[in-house]
Amino acid sequence: MPWQRAGHDPTLALLTLRWPAGQNRGLSSLQLRSILACMVANQELQGNSPDHTTNGRESRLFSRYEIDARIHDEMFGQDGTPHRHCRRLHDALNAMPLDRIATMQDHAARSFLEDGITFSVYGAEGPQERIIPIDLLPRLIDASDWQVIEDGLVQRLQALNKFLGDIYGSARILADGVIPVDLVYGCTQYRVEMRGLTPKHGVYVSVCGSDIIRDTDGFKVLEDNLRSPSGVSYMLANRQAVSASLRTLYRLHSVRPIGHYGALLRKCLAEMAPSGVSDPCIVLLTPGVHNAAYYEHMFLAREMGIELVQGSDLTVHKGFVYMRTTRGPRRVDVVYRRINDEYIDPLVFRPDSRLGVPGLFLAFRLGNVAIANAPGTGVADDKAVYSYVPDMIRYYLGEEPLLPNVETFLCRERKGLEYTLDNLDTLVVKCVGESGGQGMLVGPHSTRDERNSFAKKVRSNPSNYISQPAINFSRSPCLSPEGAVARHVDLRPFILQGNKTRLVPGAFCRVALRAGSLVVNSSQGGGGKDVWVLEN
Amino acid sequence: MLSRDAQNLYWMSRYIERAVQVCRFLTNQLDAIHDSPHDDIERGWKRIFLSLNRQPAGSGLMPNPGDDYFMLFDAYTLTDDLAFEPSNPDAIFNCLSKARENARQIRSVISHEMWTSLNVAFLDKKDLRLLDIWEERPRDSFANASIAVETFRGIVEATMYRDSGWHFFRLGRFVERALLTCSLIDAQLEAFPTRDSSAGEAWSSLLNICAAQSTFRRLHPMEYMATHALDFLVCDSRSPNSVAHALQEIAGAHAVIAAEWRRSPTRCSDRPVGRARALIEYEWPDRDPEDDAAVRSMLNFVADATRKFSEDVESVxxxxxITDDAIA
Incomplete structure (x- = not known):
């Protein structure tokens, strides 16, 4: 808009227009914003529903919100008052009529449906398109907390990339006995085909999505996703929908922008192009329209302005990769693949794969094309290898981990197995090769029969399982027909690596929408929230 | 442009054109069943199904397949077959669904407005059944669906970048239109031969189906003569719904696509389309207006040429x- 020039804040312009001349002298920008927040809340009240009680009973958003002193709450302290950085949002939302908030929530959900922001769920009736439920109430993270997350994740990704370079090279870390040899070489995600192969800049993982939870002690990394982490499109879509619905509050909160994620990703991928290529042709390789994350693949291709290709669009000819265009074949320099290792090349991995490109791995070995993330990165996000990430950080970087892991017991070890079997009712037991909340037992929410049946599985193949204490990770207010209710939330920021590490100040916040549930996966009834990382 | 993206644009455009055409079939036919003679209604259904080269679902159970059995079906069944029948690839809902699937595959290259418009048109019909609209004015539903799809095309016109994708979209639209119009006229001559002097209304409804009624009335205000309607729908290139216009657009779109092909000349020849255009321009005017067989033969030639061209587009x-020759 013509009046939105650099350095000019339209919010303050609005205030200046409404404020009697001279009366805003001596007020800081922060004070002006606070005054305006109250004005906005009051105006919304007066303009829509002056009477926000129902049958004489108070019906404000947070009037029935319950705080549990044992669980960290993202908006409230243990005494029930909002955290300092959440006060403005809390006051403004609490002043709004519930029906108005519900209408905004409906609009946001409707916009997801019309935009086709969906994921696929596979059931007896074949693939079904579903929208991921969006919760209108944003989760706020203040600048100092975000700095902890950012520093910790940058450190972690650097160590993970060094680890991958090491185990596919000289394997010092194994020789030095820091990590058991059989844990790495016995991992199904270890790709022997990658031995001796070093991608440009030593970067195996260009895109990482780490799941972070927070308990009363602070942030912890629950797991790293190093293969094809998904969810970033929902992070951006949630921002778009929520900032459009709560536009004035959004503007008043000095939220750090995340809309440049596509440009950053493209930059990182371009940095991975084979040497000598100045204007690389980058493509995103998708399994196709029936994949659960297809919307995200399309979204990212559009954001980056690159072609969204399927295996059948690519051909390898004399060691180079080409895509079929209407102007003839075009050489491809970087493949951002969103299909699993075992499907990318039927000549090297699964011969029955129809999703991949025959010869792609050969072109990669020859250095004629970059594949991001490189094949074989899954070994570093194996749930058993995860427990050694703090050791990797100490070993490769000589630093203490800035973000701790969740305590993990390996059932492959005798003590770990015994402890797991003795405490099934208090632990979360996970299958090391599964993802998406599958193959998991949440002890405190399980029945005796479920625990007995799971114990049999663990005993029959202990190496396949790890266990962690069931952490009551933090809760955040979510909208329900009765007002705000507390639900468990996690956080998935996305870290990018080209010739340097980058991340946008934001994350996909997953919500366990069922009361008391600790499972946030979208395929199991989870939803999403916008995350507002605030300026200092 | 990625070949698969171009292919999706091409087919999306074809499905959209087909959906509009079937909407117009139904709007027109449901209007006719109120006040037309019984025989005309029956022949009207026959014209529709012949032009789509389809027999209504269940007609195989008839004692003598191939007989004029449309009297045995009720309007509800036939409408359902053309609108919602899952086994009918030309049913409106199936065409919309396929067009949306094509659009879903290429969301990264089409405008946001295009996607939203088509997605909303699809979602509006997604859970609809004929039973839901039959008691009201079903013809209005089909007329509205036609408007929604035409609105989508308007949005395409207004927002789509004019690169080769645009020309493939154009190509799909006019290939489908040429084929549908040839097939429709062929079915018209089968159901309502030109020697049938009482078929004025049928020619009027044919023009309605082709969205050419009002222009035709302006040019020929006195009466509906079959020969005039045929000339208008086949060789008047100023009418956007004529075969001549469709062929002209195909040639124009392909000229741009062929010029972008890196290796010149492209192996896709538009000679079949050229021959069809020459036939319409030079042989059509000399035809015997009473000889329906000759007219139908000409139209079959045009349709075959268009089909051949479409196959070449697919393969080229x-x-x-991808060979050395293609990369060089």
Whole structure:
């Protein structure tokens, strides 16, 4: 808009227009914003529903919100008052009529449906398109907390990339006995085909999505996703929908922008192009329209302005990769693949794969094309290898981990197995090769029969399982027909690596929408929230 | 442009054109069943199904397949077959669904407005059944669906970048239109031969189906003569719904696509389309207006040429092998 020039804040312009001349002298920008927040809340009240009680009973958003002193709450302290950085949002939302908030929530959900922001769920009736439920109430993270997350994740990704370079090279870390040899070489995600192969800049993982939870002690990394982490499109879509619905509050909160994620990703991928290529042709390789994350693949291709290709669009000819265009074949320099290792090349991995490109791995070995993330990165996000990430950080970087892991017991070890079997009712037991909340037992929410049946599985193949204490990770207010209710939330920021590490100040916040549930996966009834990382 | 993206644009455009055409079939036919003679209604259904080269679902159970059995079906069944029948690839809902699937595959290259418009048109029909609209004015539902799809095309016109994708979209639209119009006229001559002097209304409804009624009335205000209607729908290139216009647009779109092909000349020849255009321009005017068989033969020639061209487009631009020759 013509009046939105650099350095000019339209919010303050609005205030200046409404404020009697001279009366805003001596007020800081922060004070002006606070005054305006109250004005906005009051105006919304007066303009829509002056009477926000129902049958004489108070019906404000947070009037029935319950705080549990044992669980960290993202908006409230243990005494029930909002955290300092959440006060403005809390006051403004609490002043709004519930029906108005519900209408905004409906609009946001409707916009997801019309935009086709969906994921696929596979059931007896074949693939079904579903929208991921969006919760209108944003989760706020203040600048100092975000700095902890950012520093910790940058450190972690650097160590993970060094680890991958090491185990596919000289394997010092194994020789030095820091990590058991059989844990790495016995991992199904270890790709022997990658031995001796070093991608440009030593970067195996260009895109990482780490799941972070927070308990009363602070942030912890629950797991790293190093293969094809998904969810970033929902992070951006949630921002778009929520900032459009709560536009004035959004503007008043000095939220750090995340809309440049596509440009950053493209930059990182371009940095991975084979040497000598100045204007690389980058493509995103998708399994196709029936994949659960297809919307995200399309979204990212559009954001980056690159072609969204399927295996059948690519051909390898004399060691180079080409895509079929209407102007003839075009050489491809970087493949951002969103299909699993075992499907990318039927000549090297699964011969029955129809999703991949025959010869792609050969072109990669020859250095004629970059594949991001490189094949074989899954070994570093194996749930058993995860427990050694703090050791990797100490070993490769000589630093203490800035973000701790969740305590993990390996059932492959005798003590770990015994402890797991003795405490099934208090632990979360996970299958090391599964993802998406599958193959998991949440002890405190399980029945005796479920625990007995799971114990049999663990005993029959202990190496396949790890266990962690069931952490009551933090809760955040979510909208329900009765007002705000507390639900468990996690956080998935996305870290990018080209010739340097980058991340946008934001994350996909997953919500366990069922009361008391600790499972946030979208395929199991989870939803999403916008995350507002605030300026200092 | 990625070949698969171009292919999706091409087919999306074809499905959209087909959906509009079937909407117009139904709007027109449901209007006719109120006040037309019984025989005309029956022949009207026959014209529709012949032009789509389809027999209504269940007609195989008839004692003598191939007989004029449309009297045995009720309007509800036939409408359902054309609108919602899952086994009918030309049913409106199936065409919309396929067009949306094509659009879903290429969301990264089409405008946001295009996607939203088509997605909303699809979602509006997604859970609809004929039973839901039959008691009201079903013809209005089909007229509205036609408007929604035409609105989508308007949005395409207004927002789509004019690169080769645009020309493939154009190509799909006019290939489908040429084929549908040839097939429709062929079915018209089968159901309502030109020697049938009482078929004025049928020619009027044919013009309605082709969205050419009002222009035709302006040019020929006195009466509906079959020969005038045929000339208008086949060789008047100023009418956007004529075969001549469709062929002209195909040639124009392909000229741009062929010029972009890196290796010149492209192996996709538009000679079949050229021959069809020459036939319409030079042989059509000399035809015997009473000789329906000759007219139908000409139209079959045009349809075959268009089909051949479409196959060439598929093999040359969408599914070509990558060889040294192609890379050089």
């Amino acid at each position: 631009y969408f599914n070509y092998p």
